[in-house]
Amino acid sequence: MADAPRPRRTSTGRGKVNPRWVVGGVLLVLAVIFILENRDPxxxxxxxxxxxxxxxxxxxxxxxxxFVLGLLVSRRRR
Incomplete structure (x- = not known):
């Protein structure tokens, strides 16, 4: 007897981790560490x-x- 095909599960996106959130979280942690380490006036x-x-x-x-100067210089080259 053949097995009946399993119904496909539709993904709701809850189990997937968005790479943008991971990169954003890592950058946020690095920014907080940077600020805490460089508080001296x-x-x-x-x-x-x-x-x-x-x-x-x-x-x-x-x-x-x-960053702004880099944008200005790169726009002139185009």
């Missing part, structure tokens, strides 16, 4: 004034400025 001279801010804020600001 640092003085940064901006031409004339001396600005005191947490080190993580200075590094994040530098990253954002670099």
């Amino acid at each position: 640092v003085g940064i001279r901006l031409i004339i004034p001396l600005v005191v801010m947490p080190q993580w804020a200075a590094l994040t600001l530098t990253l954002v400025i670099g």
Whole structure:
């Protein structure tokens, strides 16, 4: 006697892990560790004034400025 075919189960998506959520979670954990490790205030001279801010804020600001400059340079090449 032949076995009857099993009915297919439709996936509701609950059991699957979205890779975007995994990458986002890892980046969130790394960002929190980065902030906790770099809380010391640092003085940064901006031409004339001396600005005191947490080190993580200075590094994040530098990253954002670099990202924007990279976008501007890449758009000119097109």
